[in-house]
Amino acid sequence: xxxxxxxxxxxxxxxxxxTLTGAEIVVRxxxxxxxxxxxxxxxxxxxxxxxxxxxxxxxxxxxxRHEQAAVHAxxxxxxxxxxxxxxxxxxxPGATNAVTGIATAYMDSVPLVVISGQVPVALIGNDAFQxxxxxxxxxxxxxxxxLVKDVKDLASTLKAAFYLAATGRPGxxxxxxxxxxxxxxxxxxxxxxxxxxxxxxxVKGHPGQVRKAMQMIASAQRPMFYTGGGVVLGNxxxxxxxxxxxxxxxxTHTLMGLGAYPASDPQFVGMxxxxxxYEANMAVQHCDVLVALGARFDDRVTGNLxxxxxxxxxxxxxxxxxxxxxxxxxxxxxxGDLQQVLTEMNQVLGELDAxxxxxxxxxxxxxxxxxxxxxxxxxxxDDQIIKPQFVVQKLFELTAGDAIVTSDVGQHQMWxxxxxxxxxxxRWVNSGGLGTMGFGLPAAMGAQVAEPDATVVCITGDxxxxxxxxxxxxxxxxxxxxxxxCLNNHYLGMVRxxxxxxxxxxxxxxxxxxxxxxxxxxxxxxxxxxxxxxxxDVEPVIREALRLKDRMVFMDFRVDAKExxxxxxxxxxxxxxxxxx
Amino acid sequence: xxxxxxxxxxxxxxxxxxxxxxxxxxxxNIEAMTVAPTHDASISRMTVATSGSEEIMEQVLxxxxxxxxxxxxxxxxxGPHIERELMLIKVHAVGPDREEVKRLSDIFRGRIIDVTxxxxxxxxxxxxxxxxxxxxxxxxxxxxxxxxxxxxxISRGAKAI
Numbered sequence: 061x062x063x064x065x066x067x068x069x070x071x072x073x074x075x076x077x078x079t080l081t082g083a084e085i086v087v088r089x090x091x092x093x094x095x096x097x098x099x100x101x102x103x104x105x106x107x108x109x110x111x112x113x114x115x116x117x118x119x120x121x122x123x124x125r126h127e128q129a130a131v132h133a134x135x136x137x138x139x140x141x142x143x144x145x146x147x148x149x150x151x152x153p154g155a156t157n158a159v160t161g162i163a164t165a166y167m168d169s170v171p172l173v174v175i176s177g178q179v180p181v182a183l184i185g186n187d188a189f190q191x192x193x194x195x196x197x198x199x200x201x202x203x204x205x206x207l208v209k210d211v212k213d214l215a216s217t218l219k220a221a222f223y224l225a226a227t228g229r230p231g232x233x234x235x236x237x238x239x240x241x242x243x244x245x246x247x248x249x250x251x252x253x254x255x256x257x258x259x260x261x262x263v264k265g266h267p268g269q270v271r272k273a274m275q276m277i278a279s280a281q282r283p284m285f286y287t288g289g290g291v292v293l294g295n296x297x298x299x300x301x302x303x304x305x306x307x308x309x310x311x312t313h314t315l316m317g318l319g320a321y322p323a324s325d326p327q328f329v330g331m332x333x334x335x336x337x338y339e340a341n342m343a344v345q346h347c348d349v350l351v352a353l354g355a356r357f358d359d360r361v362t363g364n365l366x367x368x369x370x371x372x373x374x375x376x377x378x379x380x381x382x383x384x385x386x387x388x389x390x391x392x393x394x395x396g397d398l399q400q401v402l403t404e405m406n407q408v409l410g411e412l413d414a415x416x417x418x419x420x421x422x423x424x425x426x427x428x429x430x431x432x433x434x435x436x437x438x439x440x441x442d443d444q445i446i447k448p449q450f451v452v453q454k455l456f457e458l459t460a461g462d463a464i465v466t467s468d469v470g471q472h473q474m475w476x477x478x479x480x481x482x483x484x485x486x487r488w489v490n491s492g493g494l495g496t497m498g499f500g501l502p503a504a505m506g507a508q509v510a511e512p513d514a515t516v517v518c519i520t521g522d523x524x525x526x527x528x529x530x531x532x533x534x535x536x537x538x539x540x541x542x543x544x545x546c547l548n549n550h551y552l553g554m555v556r557x558x559x560x561x562x563x564x565x566x567x568x569x570x571x572x573x574x575x576x577x578x579x580x581x582x583x584x585x586x587x588x589x590x591x592x593x594x595x596x597d598v599e600p601v602i603r604e605a606l607r608l609k610d611r612m613v614f615m616d617f618r619v620d621a622k623e624x625x626x627x628x629x630x631x632x633x634x635x636x637x638x639x640x641x
Numbered sequence: 642x643x644x645x646x647x648x649x650x651x652x653x654x655x656x657x658x659x660x661x662x663x664x665x666x667x668x669x670n671i672e673a674m675t676v677a678p679t680h681d682a683s684i685s686r687m688t689v690a691t692s693g694s695e696e697i698m699e700q701v702l703x704x705x706x707x708x709x710x711x712x713x714x715x716x717x718x719x720g721p722h723i724e725r726e727l728m729l730i731k732v733h734a735v736g737p738d739r740e741e742v743k744r745l746s747d748i749f750r751g752r753i754i755d756v757t758x759x760x761x762x763x764x765x766x767x768x769x770x771x772x773x774x775x776x777x778x779x780x781x782x783x784x785x786x787x788x789x790x791x792x793x794x795i796s797r798g799a800k801a802i
Contacts, residue, residue, distance in 0.1 A: 199659060200666050204709040207655075224709060258651055258712040382703035385696070 082211040082242035083108035086175065089218040091118040092250045095146050097137060097509055098122070099130040103150025104190060105177025108242035122509060122538060125530040127154050129502035131161020131232075132528070135170050136489045136506030140464060142295060144171045144225050145506070151177045152190030155236075156197065160496060162232045163201040167493025168316060169293055171230035173221045174202075180240040181209050194236045203231030211244035219254045228261030229380035230293055261379065265394045265401035273375040273392045274408040277349055281420040282371075282427075283309045284347035286332060286361075289316030289492065290354015290378060292485045294398030297321070300353065303406050308421060310428055312340035314355050315477055316492040323481030324461075329428060330437075333361040334629045335474040338436035339428055341627070341635040344369050346427070352376045354398045357387040358493070367634030377401050436627050436640060437478055446595050448472065448547040448619040451602075452479035455517060455545055458602045463515040464507045466490065468500035468524030471553035474625045476519040498527030504542040505534060515606065516542040522575055523552040532585035535612045543605050544614045546578060549621040557624045561639070582614035591616045643672070644698055645717040645724060645794045647802050648687040651710040652678050659708050660687060669693060669701050673726075673791030684712065690769075690792045715802040717794050724794040727764070728772045729754075731785040734761040738783065749775045760785060768792075 080088060086109050090098065099122045102110045113121050124130045127149045134145030145165075149158045155176040165172045179188040195205045204224050206217050214237070221233040277283055291300050297320045304311050304327060311321050312332040321328050330337030332344055341363075344350065350372040355361070362368040365387060376383075376390040377398060384393040394401055441450045452475050455463070465480050466489040467473040473490055482488045489507055491499040504518035518525075525546055535542060547553075555570040579589030588611050592601040598617065605613040627638035650656050657676055664671050672690040679686045691701060698716065705714045717724075734742045739761075746753055746763045749771065755762035765775055769792060776784065796802060 195655060196658070199655070199662055256709070259709050380707070382700065382707050386700060 078248050079245050080248040081108065081112070081245050082214055082237065083112040085211070085214045085246075085248050086218065086237070086242065087112040087116060087119060088248055089215055089250050090146060091116070093218070093222050094143070095119055098146045098148050099124055099133040099137070099506065100148030101127050101130055101150065101154060103154050103177060105151035105179060105239045106148060106154075106175075106242070108239065109148065109175070109177070109237075121148070122505070122534070124502065124505075124534050126528065127157035128161050128498065129505070129528050129531045129534070131158045131172070131174060132164065132496075132499050132502035133506035133509070134172055134174075135161060135165045136466060136503035137510045138170050138172060139489045140486050140507045140510040142486065144173055144222055147172065147174045149174065149176050150190065151179055151194070152192045154190075155192055155194040159197060159201065160498075162198055162234065164491050164494045164496045164499060165232040166201045166203070168289060168491065169230050170232065171225040172232035173218070173225050174232055174234045176234060176236050177242075178207065178236045178238040181238045182240070184238065194234065198234045201232075202234045203229075205234040205236065207236045207238075208241055209238065211241050211246045214241065214246075215248060215250050216254065219251050220256065223254050223256075224259065228259070229383075262381070262395045263397045263400055265377065265396035265404050267404070269392055269394045270401065270404045271408055273351075273394060274405055274412060276373060276375060276392060277307065277309075277351060278409075278412050278415050280347075280349035280416060282346060282348045282424045283307065283351065283416060284343050284349070284372070285309050285311040285351045285353065286314070286344060286355055287311065287317045287320055287353040288314040288355025290398050291317055291320040292354075294354060294379065295485075296354070296398035296402050297485045299399055299402035299406060303402055303409065306406070306409055307415065309416075310343055310425070312336065312344065314358070314361055314492070315490065317355065318477060318488045319482035319485040322483040324483055329432070331477055332635070334363070335478065335625050335627065336629075336635075337478075338434045338627055338638060338640065339431035341629065341638060342431045343428055344372075345634065345636040347372050350374045353402070354378060356383045359387075362387065363629045363635040363637075364632055434640070436638075438641060439623075441595055443595055445620045446592060446598060446617055448475050448549070448617070448623055449479050450595065451545060451547060451592075451598055451617045451619065452476055452519065454598050454602055455519070456480045458599070458606060459515050459517065463487070463517045464489065464511060466500045466503040466507060466516070466518045468518075468520040468527075469495045469497045470521050470524060470555075471557065471623075471625050472519050472521045472524070472547040474554075475547070478625075480519075497524040500524060501528050501531045501544065504544070505531060505538075505540055508540040508542045509538070518542060518544045520544060520546050521553060522546060522548040522550060522572060522578075525578075529581070532582065532587060532612070532614075536586040539610070541608075541610050541612055543612070545602075546614065546616050547619050548575070548578070548616050549619050549623070550575060551621055553623075554625070560624070561628070561630070578614055578616040582612075587612040587614055589614045589616065591618070593618050643690065643692045643718070645722065645792060646689045646691060646701070646705070647715045647717055647794065648689065648705060648711055649679070649713040649802070650685050650687060650708075651712065652683050652685040653710060656685065656710040657687070659710060660689070660705065663704055663708065664689075664691075667700070667704060669697065675791040675793055688791070688793050713802060715796075717796055717802075721797040722794050723797060724768050724792050725766055726769050726772055726792050727766050727790040728775070729762060729764055729788040730776070731755075731760055731762045732779060733759060733783045733785060735759055742779070742783070745775070745778055749778075751775070
């Protein structure tokens with residue numbers, strides 16, 4: 061590419077002979093990687109890096125109130141933008157606090173680079189102050205991690221970290237940097253490209269397998285598409301839409317896949333799995349060809365494996381070979397990048413002689429229409445007690461379905477997934493794999509930093525929100541105008557629901573009887589708090605919150621304490637064995 | 642079924658614990674594991690003796706391949722291969738046993754590499770079952786200590802893995 065020298069380049073020429081400290085190398089590498097925001101928290105071992113950050117403006121730092129929140133915010137920033145998120149934490153407790161965030165990103169395959177400080181090289185292994193074996197602790201929850209013991213390796217290691225995080229199946233990569241390495245100096249050279257002999261992810265799908273898959277799909281009587289977070293992460297929504305529309309097949313998403321295909325489109329039958337729709341789960345159980353794209357047959361999706369999709373031949377496309385045939389035997393495996401493989405599938409589709417038998421397809425769609433009539437998400441809103449579903453539905457209506465929605469973990473998460481129809485990818489941000497309570501608020505911060513003008517709503521519960529409530533302070537410092545919608549039922553709702561269904565109504569430790577006054581709490585942090593006690597309050601509260609465009613607003617919805625999430629597939633049951641309303 | 646897996650990996654700090662951690666985190670069996678640098682000092686070769694169903698073995702190979710520092714993984718059990726293990730065994734050797742242990746060692750093509758007035762230390766190489774057989778041939782009370790290297794293995798023929 062030829063382009064005139066930009067101001068940016070002129071200010072900091074890439075000369076071969078520039079000598080920098082390790083800390084300056086870190087900051088320069090971030091800048092050269094195009095990183096705009098780092099989420100972090102300072103401490104002894106990273107003081108040189110903070111000093112170097114302070115001396116420049118290209119890379120901005122967002123100061124959180126807890127390292128877990130730094131990683132969640134970087135994670136959400138990545139999920140919304142598609143870029144690699146970056147977090148910076150100190151050694152010891154800084155690193156251990158970050159672990160929950162790292163594991164969350166790992167389970168959901170989110171590309172992150174987490175930089176942690178470490179005690180000086182000479183003190184490693186000495187039980188020094190704020191020392192912990194960070195690479196040891198994070199080894200099983202990162203895609204890869206590094207301990208940099210020589211400043212000369214720093215730039216190339218950071219390059220490798222970004223490369224590994226973003227390519228193949230994405231994931232968090234941690235770089236642990238001892239304090240003395242950040243003080244040492246060497247000549248800065250940031251490689252443009254890096255090649256690792258032991259890491260060559262497959263991108264292109266095998267043409268023979270792609271053809272075989274398309275023939276199998278086109279000859280199906282009852283085809284069904286099931287797609288996951290991989291389609292979102294792989295930026296393959298457009299290609300997916302094209303293929304699904306051309307084939308006129310029904311499609312369901314996992315919790316992580318929502319938004320990849322427009323929820324408002326009639327071919328979308330809702331989410332599948334434990335709290336999936338009746339029609340989605342029934343369609344999976346009755347289809348004759350199941351096409352799994354960027355999904356991993358997680359236990360919350362399949363229900364009892366022995367009973368899963370008993371009539372189906374399975375096509376599975378994934379960038380990670382180890383996801384294929386891990387839980388479910390696959391008939392046509394294809395390893396590759398989703399966008400690439402879907403493009404190939406669309407091409408092959410154009411070359412096929414015949415598509416699915418129209419009579420069979422008509423019958424299949426008629427059957428799905430029958431299942432839809434079950435109206436499995438139905439609830440009754442009276443004028444006394446607010447139904448949590450009603451709040452989500454109103455949020456959806458009043459934001460015109462266009463908000464970025466983050467969630468915590470529990471009932472509210474499922475209602476958000478069921479009742480907020482996402483038409484676009486990267487608008488739904490939740491902890492699907494690890495199920496991390498405390499994710500929602502810092503995730504909303506990361507999303508708001510990524511898109512300052514977007515409406516960002518954190519749908520949460522009275523349990524989850526208290527797991528990172530301190531971040532209201534961060535929202536105040538950076539004037540992040542996000543909206544918190546707390547479905548407050550005084551219970552750890554999902555725990556309560558399981559206790560009602562499976563533990564004979566013994567509500568052990570699931571009732572929270574010492575909640576703070578969330579309105580006053582929001583005010584104490586300098587925000588606006590609004591409460592809705594009756595169904596009539598819901599719409600005015602949401603309208604007021606949305607009207608206050610430049611303010612962070614905490615909406616406390618006092619919802620029905622005994623409401624359950626339906627449908628529900630109990631653990632051990634097949635997908636068609638749902639508890640329905 | 643028992644499998645012998647050969648792994649070429651970057652000779653870097655932490656690479657060994659990544660492989661060991663993978664086996665323990667995912668609940669795969671390890672019967673034995675050996676590792677040492679190859680003729681290329683930047684590459685280590687690891688041999689893992691493991692067992693599991695076909696589905697589990699498929700996952701073992703895929704998960705090993707997924708580790709960033711792993712360059713190549715090969716299940717040697719899929720083809721003809723040679724397996725060897727080194728054992729150093731220290732045994733009581735007093736009175737008439739002294740001659741008997743020497744004879745037994747010769748039969749197994751062992752070498753006595755250390756001698757005291759009360760003991761022999763014998764070096765023995767071979768497939769694992771040969772080493773087992775040697776131990777069983779001894780009176781259990783005679784064995785002082787046993788060190789086994791775990792299996793090393795290589796495929797037959799002119800090609801590398």
